[in-house]
Amino acid sequence: MIPEQTAPPRKTGKPLEAADIRGNWATLMLPINDDDRIDFARLADEIDALIGFGVDGIYSNGTAGEFYNQTETEFDRIHELLARKCHAAGMPFQIGVSHMSPILSLERLKRSLPWEPGAVQVILPDWFPTVEAEQIAFLRKMAAVSETVRLVLYNPPHAKIRLSPEEFGRLKIAVPQLVGVKVPGGSADWYTQMRQHMSDLSVFVPGHFLATGIREGAHGAYSNVACLHPKVAQDWYNRMQTDLPAALAWEARIQQFMSEFIAPYINDQRFPNQACDKMLAVVGGWANVGSRLRWPYRFIPESEAGRVREAAQRLIPEFFPTNENRPPYVA
Numbered sequence: 001m002i003p004e005q006t007a008p009p010r011k012t013g014k015p016l017e018a019a020d021i022r023g024n025w026a027t028l029m030l031p032i033n034d035d036d037r038i039d040f041a042r043l044a045d046e047i048d049a050l051i052g053f054g055v056d057g058i059y060s061n062g063t064a065g066e067f068y069n070q071t072e073t074e075f076d077r078i079h080e081l082l083a084r085k086c087h088a089a090g091m092p093f094q095i096g097v098s099h100m101s102p103i104l105s106l107e108r109l110k111r112s113l114p115w116e117p118g119a120v121q122v123i124l125p126d127w128f129p130t131v132e133a134e135q136i137a138f139l140r141k142m143a144a145v146s147e148t149v150r151l152v153l154y155n156p157p158h159a160k161i162r163l164s165p166e167e168f169g170r171l172k173i174a175v176p177q178l179v180g181v182k183v184p185g186g187s188a189d190w191y192t193q194m195r196q197h198m199s200d201l202s203v204f205v206p207g208h209f210l211a212t213g214i215r216e217g218a219h220g221a222y223s224n225v226a227c228l229h230p231k232v233a234q235d236w237y238n239r240m241q242t243d244l245p246a247a248l249a250w251e252a253r254i255q256q257f258m259s260e261f262i263a264p265y266i267n268d269q270r271f272p273n274q275a276c277d278k279m280l281a282v283v284g285g286w287a288n289v290g291s292r293l294r295w296p297y298r299f300i301p302e303s304e305a306g307r308v309r310e311a312a313q314r315l316i317p318e319f320f321p322t323n324e325n326r327p328p329y330v331a
Contacts, residue, residue, distance in 0.1 A: 016118035018179040021202035023056030024237040026226040032292040053231040060095025064277035069294045083115035095122040121152045129160045136174045143177035152180035166313045169197030191216035211251040227280040257315045
Protein backbone atom coordinates (compact mmCIF):
# COMPACT_ATOMS: atom_id res chain seq x y z
CA MET A 1 0.00 0.00 0.00
CA ILE A 2 1.18 3.53 -0.78
CA PRO A 3 1.00 5.67 2.36
CA GLU A 4 -1.67 8.36 2.29
CA GLN A 5 -0.38 11.85 1.69
CA THR A 6 -1.94 14.06 4.34
CA ALA A 7 -1.00 17.39 2.76
CA PRO A 8 -0.17 18.46 -0.79
CA PRO A 9 3.59 18.63 -1.40
CA ARG A 10 5.30 21.98 -1.74
CA LYS A 11 6.67 22.47 -5.26
CA THR A 12 10.41 22.59 -5.81
CA GLY A 13 10.10 24.85 -8.84
CA LYS A 14 10.05 24.57 -12.61
CA PRO A 15 11.45 21.56 -14.45
CA LEU A 16 15.23 21.57 -14.62
CA GLU A 17 17.07 22.71 -17.73
CA ALA A 18 20.69 21.86 -18.53
CA ALA A 19 21.97 25.01 -16.80
CA ASP A 20 20.11 24.04 -13.60
CA ILE A 21 21.69 20.59 -13.26
CA ARG A 22 24.95 21.19 -11.48
CA GLY A 23 26.97 19.96 -8.54
CA ASN A 24 26.88 17.08 -6.09
CA TRP A 25 23.78 14.90 -6.50
CA ALA A 26 23.36 12.04 -4.03
CA THR A 27 21.93 8.67 -4.99
CA LEU A 28 19.06 7.03 -3.15
CA MET A 29 20.09 3.51 -2.09
CA LEU A 30 17.58 0.86 -1.03
CA PRO A 31 17.90 -0.55 2.50
CA ILE A 32 17.22 -4.27 2.02
CA ASN A 33 16.18 -6.50 4.92
CA ASP A 34 17.31 -10.07 5.40
CA ASP A 35 14.04 -11.28 3.86
CA ASP A 36 14.86 -9.31 0.67
CA ARG A 37 12.18 -6.69 1.30
CA ILE A 38 12.79 -2.95 1.07
CA ASP A 39 12.84 -1.34 4.51
CA PHE A 40 10.78 1.78 3.88
CA ALA A 41 11.30 3.14 7.38
CA ARG A 42 15.06 3.17 6.85
CA LEU A 43 14.52 4.57 3.36
CA ALA A 44 12.56 7.48 4.80
CA ASP A 45 15.35 8.16 7.30
CA GLU A 46 17.90 8.09 4.48
CA ILE A 47 15.96 10.68 2.48
CA ASP A 48 15.71 12.89 5.56
CA ALA A 49 19.48 12.60 6.08
CA LEU A 50 20.25 13.56 2.47
CA ILE A 51 17.94 16.56 2.69
CA GLY A 52 19.52 17.57 5.99
CA PHE A 53 23.01 17.47 4.49
CA GLY A 54 22.02 20.08 1.90
CA VAL A 55 23.20 18.25 -1.20
CA ASP A 56 22.57 19.90 -4.55
CA GLY A 57 19.98 17.28 -5.40
CA ILE A 58 18.83 13.69 -4.92
CA TYR A 59 18.30 11.16 -7.68
CA SER A 60 16.68 7.78 -7.51
CA ASN A 61 16.94 4.49 -9.34
CA GLY A 62 20.45 4.63 -10.62
CA THR A 63 22.47 1.43 -10.45
CA ALA A 64 22.94 1.83 -6.69
CA GLY A 65 19.17 2.23 -6.39
CA GLU A 66 18.72 -1.23 -7.93
CA PHE A 67 16.17 -0.02 -10.48
CA TYR A 68 16.51 -3.31 -12.35
CA ASN A 69 15.25 -5.35 -9.41
CA GLN A 70 12.00 -3.73 -8.21
CA THR A 71 8.36 -4.52 -8.68
CA GLU A 72 6.27 -1.73 -10.16
CA THR A 73 4.38 -1.41 -6.87
CA GLU A 74 7.70 -0.88 -5.09
CA PHE A 75 8.76 1.66 -7.71
CA ASP A 76 5.63 3.68 -7.02
CA ARG A 77 5.99 3.52 -3.26
CA ILE A 78 9.67 4.57 -3.36
CA HIS A 79 8.93 7.59 -5.49
CA GLU A 80 5.80 8.75 -3.72
CA LEU A 81 7.93 8.87 -0.58
CA LEU A 82 10.86 10.61 -2.27
CA ALA A 83 8.66 13.19 -4.00
CA ARG A 84 6.65 14.00 -0.90
CA LYS A 85 9.74 14.60 1.21
CA CYS A 86 11.68 16.53 -1.43
CA HIS A 87 8.76 18.79 -2.32
CA ALA A 88 8.16 19.53 1.36
CA ALA A 89 11.82 20.48 1.83
CA GLY A 90 12.34 22.27 -1.49
CA MET A 91 15.00 19.72 -2.47
CA PRO A 92 15.58 19.22 -6.23
CA PHE A 93 15.18 15.60 -7.26
CA GLN A 94 15.28 13.44 -10.34
CA ILE A 95 13.48 10.13 -10.76
CA GLY A 96 15.18 7.27 -12.54
CA VAL A 97 12.53 5.68 -14.75
CA SER A 98 15.05 3.31 -16.29
CA HIS A 99 14.26 -0.28 -17.11
CA MET A 100 15.85 -2.78 -19.46
CA SER A 101 12.48 -2.89 -21.25
CA PRO A 102 11.62 0.33 -23.13
CA ILE A 103 7.91 -0.34 -22.60
CA LEU A 104 8.30 -0.58 -18.82
CA SER A 105 10.56 2.47 -18.80
CA LEU A 106 7.84 4.40 -20.64
CA GLU A 107 5.21 3.22 -18.16
CA ARG A 108 7.42 4.27 -15.23
CA LEU A 109 7.79 7.67 -16.85
CA LYS A 110 4.03 8.11 -17.21
CA ARG A 111 3.45 7.26 -13.56
CA SER A 112 6.28 9.56 -12.42
CA LEU A 113 5.01 12.77 -13.98
CA PRO A 114 2.39 13.52 -11.28
CA TRP A 115 5.22 13.55 -8.71
CA GLU A 116 6.73 16.52 -10.62
CA PRO A 117 10.43 15.62 -10.61
CA GLY A 118 12.91 18.16 -11.89
CA ALA A 119 13.99 15.66 -14.55
CA VAL A 120 13.86 11.96 -15.26
CA GLN A 121 16.80 9.66 -15.90
CA VAL A 122 16.69 6.96 -18.57
CA ILE A 123 18.92 4.27 -19.99
CA LEU A 124 18.89 3.07 -23.58
CA PRO A 125 16.99 -0.18 -24.18
CA ASP A 126 19.38 -2.83 -22.97
CA TRP A 127 18.49 -6.33 -24.15
CA PHE A 128 19.89 -5.80 -27.65
CA PRO A 129 22.31 -3.02 -28.64
CA THR A 130 20.56 -0.07 -30.30
CA VAL A 131 21.68 1.83 -33.37
CA GLU A 132 21.38 5.60 -33.49
CA ALA A 133 18.01 5.63 -35.27
CA GLU A 134 16.59 3.40 -32.51
CA GLN A 135 18.13 5.56 -29.79
CA ILE A 136 16.50 8.65 -31.29
CA ALA A 137 13.15 6.87 -31.65
CA PHE A 138 13.30 5.78 -28.00
CA LEU A 139 14.23 9.22 -26.66
CA ARG A 140 11.69 11.03 -28.84
CA LYS A 141 8.89 8.82 -27.55
CA MET A 142 9.99 9.41 -23.95
CA ALA A 143 10.24 13.16 -24.61
CA ALA A 144 6.78 13.27 -26.19
CA VAL A 145 5.32 11.73 -23.04
CA SER A 146 7.41 13.72 -20.53
CA GLU A 147 6.54 17.05 -22.22
CA THR A 148 8.12 19.77 -20.03
CA VAL A 149 10.02 17.33 -17.77
CA ARG A 150 13.48 16.98 -19.26
CA LEU A 151 15.49 13.80 -19.88
CA VAL A 152 18.90 12.81 -18.52
CA LEU A 153 20.60 9.87 -20.24
CA TYR A 154 22.52 7.46 -18.05
CA ASN A 155 25.22 5.72 -20.12
CA PRO A 156 27.32 3.74 -17.61
CA PRO A 157 30.56 1.87 -18.36
CA HIS A 158 28.74 -1.48 -18.49
CA ALA A 159 26.14 -0.31 -21.03
CA LYS A 160 26.03 -2.38 -24.21
CA ILE A 161 26.39 0.81 -26.24
CA ARG A 162 28.94 3.35 -25.02
CA LEU A 163 28.29 6.66 -26.71
CA SER A 164 31.00 9.09 -27.78
CA PRO A 165 30.77 12.86 -27.21
CA GLU A 166 29.89 13.32 -30.89
CA GLU A 167 27.07 10.78 -30.59
CA PHE A 168 25.71 12.51 -27.49
CA GLY A 169 25.76 15.77 -29.42
CA ARG A 170 23.75 14.27 -32.26
CA LEU A 171 21.18 12.90 -29.82
CA LYS A 172 20.82 16.36 -28.28
CA ILE A 173 20.16 17.88 -31.72
CA ALA A 174 17.58 15.18 -32.51
CA VAL A 175 15.90 15.32 -29.07
CA PRO A 176 16.06 18.85 -27.59
CA GLN A 177 14.45 17.66 -24.33
CA LEU A 178 17.63 15.71 -23.58
CA VAL A 179 19.39 18.12 -21.21
CA GLY A 180 21.92 15.97 -19.35
CA VAL A 181 24.06 12.86 -19.42
CA LYS A 182 25.77 10.68 -16.85
CA VAL A 183 29.03 9.36 -18.33
CA PRO A 184 32.30 7.72 -17.26
CA GLY A 185 34.35 10.68 -18.51
CA GLY A 186 37.71 9.86 -20.03
CA SER A 187 41.03 11.16 -21.24
CA ALA A 188 42.07 14.70 -22.11
CA ASP A 189 41.02 13.94 -25.68
CA TRP A 190 37.56 12.86 -24.47
CA TYR A 191 37.13 16.18 -22.67
CA THR A 192 38.23 18.06 -25.79
CA GLN A 193 35.50 16.26 -27.71
CA MET A 194 33.03 16.92 -24.87
CA ARG A 195 33.65 20.66 -25.11
CA GLN A 196 33.21 20.49 -28.89
CA HIS A 197 30.06 18.38 -29.10
CA MET A 198 28.28 18.52 -25.72
CA SER A 199 28.15 22.23 -24.91
CA ASP A 200 24.35 22.21 -24.65
CA LEU A 201 24.26 19.28 -22.20
CA SER A 202 24.82 19.04 -18.47
CA VAL A 203 27.67 16.54 -18.21
CA PHE A 204 28.02 14.53 -15.00
CA VAL A 205 31.14 12.42 -14.44
CA PRO A 206 31.99 9.84 -11.74
CA GLY A 207 32.23 11.32 -8.26
CA HIS A 208 35.86 10.40 -7.67
CA PHE A 209 36.85 12.29 -10.87
CA LEU A 210 34.69 15.33 -10.16
CA ALA A 211 37.41 17.92 -9.57
CA THR A 212 39.13 16.95 -12.82
CA GLY A 213 35.77 17.03 -14.56
CA ILE A 214 35.00 20.52 -13.27
CA ARG A 215 38.43 21.70 -14.39
CA GLU A 216 37.75 20.33 -17.88
CA GLY A 217 34.27 21.81 -18.20
CA ALA A 218 31.93 19.12 -16.83
CA HIS A 219 29.20 20.17 -14.44
CA GLY A 220 28.81 17.72 -11.59
CA ALA A 221 28.46 14.12 -10.43
CA TYR A 222 25.73 11.68 -9.58
CA SER A 223 28.20 10.84 -6.97
CA ASN A 224 29.68 7.62 -5.61
CA VAL A 225 31.71 9.85 -3.28
CA ALA A 226 28.42 11.07 -1.79
CA CYS A 227 27.75 7.43 -0.89
CA LEU A 228 30.70 7.68 1.51
CA HIS A 229 29.40 10.91 3.03
CA PRO A 230 26.98 13.27 1.26
CA LYS A 231 27.82 16.33 3.36
CA VAL A 232 31.58 16.04 2.88
CA ALA A 233 31.10 15.36 -0.83
CA GLN A 234 29.05 18.57 -0.95
CA ASP A 235 31.79 20.47 0.89
CA TRP A 236 34.33 19.13 -1.62
CA TYR A 237 32.24 20.28 -4.58
CA ASN A 238 31.80 23.71 -2.99
CA ARG A 239 35.57 23.95 -2.58
CA MET A 240 35.98 23.35 -6.31
CA GLN A 241 34.24 26.67 -6.87
CA THR A 242 36.71 28.60 -4.70
CA ASP A 243 39.95 26.59 -4.49
CA LEU A 244 40.22 24.09 -7.34
CA PRO A 245 43.87 23.16 -6.66
CA ALA A 246 42.95 22.12 -3.12
CA ALA A 247 39.98 20.15 -4.45
CA LEU A 248 42.25 18.39 -6.94
CA ALA A 249 44.57 17.45 -4.07
CA TRP A 250 41.57 15.88 -2.31
CA GLU A 251 40.74 14.04 -5.52
CA ALA A 252 44.18 12.45 -5.73
CA ARG A 253 43.72 10.94 -2.26
CA ILE A 254 40.11 9.93 -2.99
CA GLN A 255 41.28 8.15 -6.13
CA GLN A 256 44.05 6.40 -4.22
CA PHE A 257 41.51 5.14 -1.68
CA MET A 258 39.13 3.99 -4.42
CA SER A 259 41.90 2.30 -6.39
CA GLU A 260 43.47 0.47 -3.48
CA PHE A 261 40.47 -0.41 -1.30
CA ILE A 262 37.30 -0.31 -3.42
CA ALA A 263 38.25 -1.28 -6.98
CA PRO A 264 39.63 -4.69 -5.91
CA TYR A 265 36.11 -5.73 -4.89
CA ILE A 266 35.08 -5.18 -8.52
CA ASN A 267 38.21 -6.23 -10.38
CA ASP A 268 39.37 -9.18 -8.26
CA GLN A 269 36.30 -10.43 -6.41
CA ARG A 270 33.76 -9.58 -9.13
CA PHE A 271 31.27 -7.81 -6.90
CA PRO A 272 28.90 -5.51 -8.81
CA ASN A 273 29.53 -1.77 -8.69
CA GLN A 274 26.44 -1.14 -6.59
CA ALA A 275 27.82 -3.41 -3.88
CA CYS A 276 30.71 -0.97 -3.54
CA ASP A 277 28.38 2.04 -3.32
CA LYS A 278 26.54 0.43 -0.44
CA MET A 279 29.79 -0.56 1.27
CA LEU A 280 30.89 3.08 1.05
CA ALA A 281 27.71 4.09 2.88
CA VAL A 282 28.41 1.51 5.58
CA VAL A 283 31.98 2.80 5.90
CA GLY A 284 30.81 6.41 6.13
CA GLY A 285 28.13 5.52 8.67
CA TRP A 286 25.87 8.49 7.85
CA ALA A 287 22.70 6.43 7.39
CA ASN A 288 21.51 2.91 8.13
CA VAL A 289 21.54 1.75 4.51
CA GLY A 290 23.30 -1.58 4.99
CA SER A 291 25.36 -3.43 2.41
CA ARG A 292 22.80 -6.01 1.30
CA LEU A 293 21.78 -6.17 -2.37
CA ARG A 294 18.68 -7.94 -3.59
CA TRP A 295 18.82 -11.50 -4.77
CA PRO A 296 20.57 -12.81 -6.81
CA TYR A 297 23.39 -10.28 -6.55
CA ARG A 298 26.26 -10.73 -4.14
CA PHE A 299 26.98 -8.00 -1.62
CA ILE A 300 30.09 -7.17 0.39
CA PRO A 301 29.78 -8.36 4.00
CA GLU A 302 29.59 -5.54 6.50
CA SER A 303 32.44 -7.23 8.39
CA GLU A 304 34.69 -5.72 5.69
CA ALA A 305 33.78 -2.18 6.70
CA GLY A 306 36.22 -1.83 9.59
CA ARG A 307 39.27 -2.51 7.44
CA VAL A 308 38.07 -0.20 4.69
CA ARG A 309 37.14 2.52 7.19
CA GLU A 310 40.63 2.45 8.71
CA ALA A 311 42.12 3.00 5.25
CA ALA A 312 39.69 5.81 4.50
CA GLN A 313 40.39 7.53 7.80
CA ARG A 314 44.09 7.44 6.95
CA LEU A 315 43.87 8.58 3.33
CA ILE A 316 40.83 10.89 3.37
CA PRO A 317 40.26 11.88 7.01
CA GLU A 318 38.06 14.79 5.90
CA PHE A 319 35.23 12.30 5.36
CA PHE A 320 35.05 11.39 9.03
CA PRO A 321 33.78 13.59 11.83
CA THR A 322 35.44 14.03 15.17
CA ASN A 323 34.74 11.63 18.02
CA GLU A 324 32.27 14.15 19.41
CA ASN A 325 30.26 13.83 16.20
CA ARG A 326 30.69 10.12 15.64
CA PRO A 327 28.60 8.76 12.74
CA PRO A 328 25.44 7.24 14.18
CA TYR A 329 25.67 3.93 12.30
CA VAL A 330 29.35 3.10 12.90
CA ALA A 331 29.86 0.39 15.46
